[in-house]
Amino acid sequence: MSRPAAREKALTRQAEDYLKVVYEIEQGGAPAATTDIAEQLNIAAASVSGMLQRLARLGLVKVERYRGARLTAPGRSIALQLLRRHRIIESYLVTKLGYGWDDVHEEAERLEHAATTELIDRMADALGNPTEDPHGAPIPTAAGRIDERRLSTIADLAVGAKARIVRMSDRDPEFLRYLAKRTILPGATVRVTAREPFDGPITLTVGRAKHTVGTAAAARVFVERTI
Amino acid sequence: MSRPAAREKALTRQAEDYLKVVYEIEQGGAPAATTDIAEQLNIAAASVSGMLQRLARLGLVKVERYRGARLTAPGRSIALQLLRRHRIIESYLVTKLGYGWDDVHEEAERLEHAATTELIDRMADALGNPTEDPHGAPIPTAAGRIDERRLSTIADLAVGAKARIVRMSDRDPEFLRYLAKRTILPGATVRVTAREPFDGPITLTVGRAKHTVGTAAAARVFVERTI
């Protein structure tokens, strides 16, 4: 008797990717700027303007002209769904199929758009419903709950600070291998022993080892201060 | 020094689907007719004409106007790649993730376009490199070799004939459940005990059970005669 709810036409892969990127940028606090989205997606800014209008028409984002986009509740829920898929897939590939943690992002990036909720839930079950992916990122629950704590990065730490590594960006395999080689991994504890001024290199100890890293790298490693 | 080979731009999902369908239809012997492709893909015939021209431009099919399309060697190799992906994925979902054999086609249909060769090979390894999927269909090797025997169907069997069930179409979950309920499964042996004329129902014994099926259903179950 009741009419079917407004047709939920499946989004295209691209539209989904925009939502995910808007979510990620918004986590920084401000609405997602056109240029930032464009940069993340490797796309011209003009194309982003157009797509944001379309997503706004679909009620998935709210755009304030010349100021940026924010997700609506439906948009956010789709973004979290994707994040869940991405992170479950990454976990599954590492745990069950022998992938390296540095090598799963790309694969997950495509699979997350093709996998059904059913598949993701089965994978999650097979893994014992993990709460974090191999890079330490929190996995949204099937219901869409996620830990959204704002974390500091190593670049935020003052000399003498001690912190536990929570997570790191998963995008760049090279970068992940760089970290792994220095045992800068989720769960490890680091202490900043020196910093050069003018955004200079940061020296830190991990276990008994001492490493010096640039601020760009340091800013991509998220931590929780322990002192 | 040597120039990179002609850019192998990734095909779209749709283009890939066309190739797969052309392959499947061609297995019947004749070139793939526009209407048949259109029907398989649930698409207007006019759209197929257009796409075939594009695929021909890409050197993946050879079209004889008003007569149908055949795969070229490169086209065939892509189609086999897809078939391999599809069947490995189906096998993996059934064996490792607890899917029912009736319920994997749809999921594989989308994943096959997103999975890399790397992933497929890892799945295949995890399964012990199977040579058949859960519906009895042969799985092409990574190198693209496949068993292309032309099989008969139950509809081809004369009264009295005995045959081993090799495989069945995986498209329709209902149909697969129908078969399963009658233990008409790959490996089972059937004997035709009666046939009504004018494409009437076929009566057969499977184990100790006796079933009567229509010709449409019978034509979708492939067998190897044993007498």
Place this chain on the structure above:
DNA sequence: GGGAGAAGTTAGTACGTACTAACTTATTGT
């Protein structure tokens, strides 16, 4: 062998998603 009906193609349209070029609005540094 000719004509009816089936099969196939072309033409014109729409939409999603990208692009570049040109223009407009916002920000920032003096």
Place this chain on the structure above:
DNA sequence: ACAATAAGTTAGTACGTACTAACTTCTCCC
């Protein structure tokens, strides 16, 4: 405060993929 620059938008274009409508070609039966 205002000009230079950065950021964002619009306009026009292209391409892939679908559609319907109208036309052409093929096939097969009498």
